[in-house]
Amino acid sequence: MTRSLSFVHSRLRVSDLLEQHFDTAFAAPGGIARLRELILTLAMQGKLVEQDPNDPPASELLKEIEKEKASHEGTKTRRKEKLPPVKPEEVPYELPKGWEWVRLGDITDYNGRNNISGDEITPNTWLLDLEDIEKGTSRLLYRATFSERQSKSTKSTFQKGDVLYGKLRPYLDKVIVADSDGVCTTEIVPIVPFHGLNAEFLRWLLKRPAFLAHVNSLIYGVKMPRLGTDDAVMSVHPLPPFPEQHRIVARIDQLMVRCDALEKLRKERAEKRLAVHAAAIKQLLDPSLCAFAPSREENLSTLRAFVPSCDPFAFLDQHFGELYTVKENVAELRKAILQLAVMGRLVPQDPNDPPARELLKEIEKEKASHEGTKTRRKEKLPPVKSEEVPYQLPQGWEWVRFGEITINRDGERVPISKEDREKIKGEYDYYGASGVIDKVNDFIFDKSLLLIGEDGANLINRSTPIAFFAHGKYWVNNHAHVIDAHDYILLLWLEKYINAIDLKPYVTGSAQPKMNQAKMNSIAVALPPLPEQHRIVACIDQLMALCDILDQQIDAATGKQSELLDAVMALV
Known part of the structure; x- marks a missing residue:
């Protein structure tokens, strides 16, 4: 009799816990799938429905x-x-x-x-x-x-x-x-x-x-x-017993229907959140919108420190806590930050900045001083045509070719033997076509330069950055372009710019698509005044740090949800 009563009490307790914690399973990553498993496990332990002594x-x-x-x-x-x-x-x-x-x-x-x-x-x-x-x-x-x-x-x-x-x-x-x-x-x-x-x-x-x-x-x-x-x-x-089999099946079916409804609701909410955010970001990046006017505060701690001057910013600000609870939206926010930056809509323009054409003159002088060396490019690149211009630039900016403002150091590579490579492995940072060690023809540099992958598949279908800023001594394989420039900040700006734009037009080949040196040099670059490059790079770094915090908060929240679900499962 005591044993029978304990099973009844266990069944009632389990039923109550399942009812109380459907919401917990709904919130936790993979929670609904785990709830389904729990339902079946409990059912086959005799804990889902009450036993009938008359069976x-x-x-x-x-x-x-x-x-x-x-x-x-x-x-x-x-x-x-x-x-x-x-x-x-x-x-x-x-x-x-x-x-x-x-x-x-x-x-x-x-x-x-x-x-x-x-x-x-x-x-x-x-x-x-x-x-x-x-x-x-x-x-x-x-x-x-x-x-x-x-x-x-x-x-x-x-x-x-x-x-x-x-x-x-x-x-x-x-x-x-x-x-x-x-x-x-x-x-x-x-x-x-x-x-x-x-x-x-x-x-x-x-x-x-x-x-x-x-x-x-x-x-x-x-x-x-x-x-x-x-x-x-x-x-x-x-x-x-046979009658209990029927009761168990009826209860499982009932609970699985609830799981189906929760799964559908969760999917609908996730799709709506992604769609709403995508629509807001699309409107935000519309070149026809008014220019973005950030706040005058020098220290930007969160995205809400910006004063919205257009509806998309107001919407994102109002719904910040709801939209940025999933990493997909944070990833899109990162892309939007870079897009706004290259369009000249991330920081205010300063009329006292010397225009970009003055920077171009300085770069030309530097190139002229290296005439006859490897860093001197003899051919003149054609100007950027109007049909290549995707949007109108702010005053003081210029459309230029990538090769006009950079120095390509690909020809200065010095091969490393396999024996030497083994000796220095782990001592210096290594960069491959996409920052991944995957090749064997490696070369060593001892300078802060820009590295750009030439792998067309990665350039087109990328989920990671293509351009990397490398500091100090490092080694690199022959599937990455090595770039120098007139100014350290210009290199940083180019890193942000290359990672923001669509590189499909500059990729050649189908079997083994790649971006060769000529195509890379022909890339149309939006060049801001040098002081504005400083402000943009600093702002991007601050906003990317915010995105890092958002990702960490999402990880922490999902971790707590999973821990709570684990605790509930243990109780059952």
Whole structure:
């Protein structure tokens, strides 16, 4: 009596906790998926619904199943061998009163239907393939007829009420109950439940986390991993009384519907948040908008320190806390900061700044002083054409070619032998095509220079910066351009600029796309006055530091949500 009461109290406590903490699962990363797993785990431990002492025990079901097996002697549904009883060491936990530990082969006829050749299948027969079942959810995605997928290969037949189990890559968790007769690929096993076993309950048994983990430890085959018949038949499962099976299935279905609704709501909210932010950023970057007027405060601590002069800024400011709770929006904010910078809309212009054309004159003088050396570029680059100009620049800025304002040091590379490379590995920073060590033809420099990757695939489909500012002694492979410039700040500005713009027009080749030196030199660059470059670079660094803080806050928040969910799961 005491044991029965403890199970009832446990069931009530679990039910209350599940009701109370759906919101916790909703907030935590991956929380809803974990909640689904918890529901199935609790269900198969007898903790999801209340036990009824009037239910006939599962031991009575097993007697009925034995009678059913005897009545089919000599047919495929009659399994001749007697399976060994479940050993104590195979039992993972204590079951409620009236439940029994059984083997799958005790309660089902695994692969219990006949096979059929392709020429025997009628055109309108339902033909089920693994691809028709969604992984994880086991939702039926498509119902094809044999006429759509005529095949000469042998198929398995199945009947309405059979449990269809995907034995190929079983970790994909594809299990459905057939709602009509049909045929299926032999990689799907028709499991025929004996009398007293609810087919839907069997489906959930095969989808529970403990069984998936067990299956993953047993699958064989590298390219086509699958579960063997003997391992499946010998697997151990909890069996409740038949009426309780129905109550468990009803409760699982009810809770899974709630999980579906939460998942849908979460997805809709995430999509809306991303879409709203994208729309605000798009409007923010519209060249037709009024120029952005930042506040006059010298020390910018947060983005809200800016005084909005256009609606997008007001919107972002008003909804800052809501929009920047996901890293996707922070990543877009980083891009927007760089875009505003290169358009001259991040910091105010100062009419006292010497215009960019004065800086160009200084650069020309410096280049003239190196005439005849490698750093002297003899060919004259064409001016930037009007059709190449994507937006109007502020007063004092100039459109120039990248090669006009930089010095290319690619020709000054000094190869390092493999032996020397091994000696200095780890001593100096290394830069590859995208800041990653992946090549062997390396060269050493001892200066602060700009490195720009030439790998076209990275330039087009990049998720990381393409231009890097390197300080001090470092080594670099021959898949990165090495750039010097008239001024240290100009190098920093060019780093921000290259990482902000679309480089697709400057990439050549299809099999091995790259940005060669000539294409790089032809890049149209928006050049601000040198003092404004200082202000822009400083502002970008401050705002990127803010983005770093936002990313850290998101990590901390999601970490706390996960910890809270862990604590709730432990209570249950």
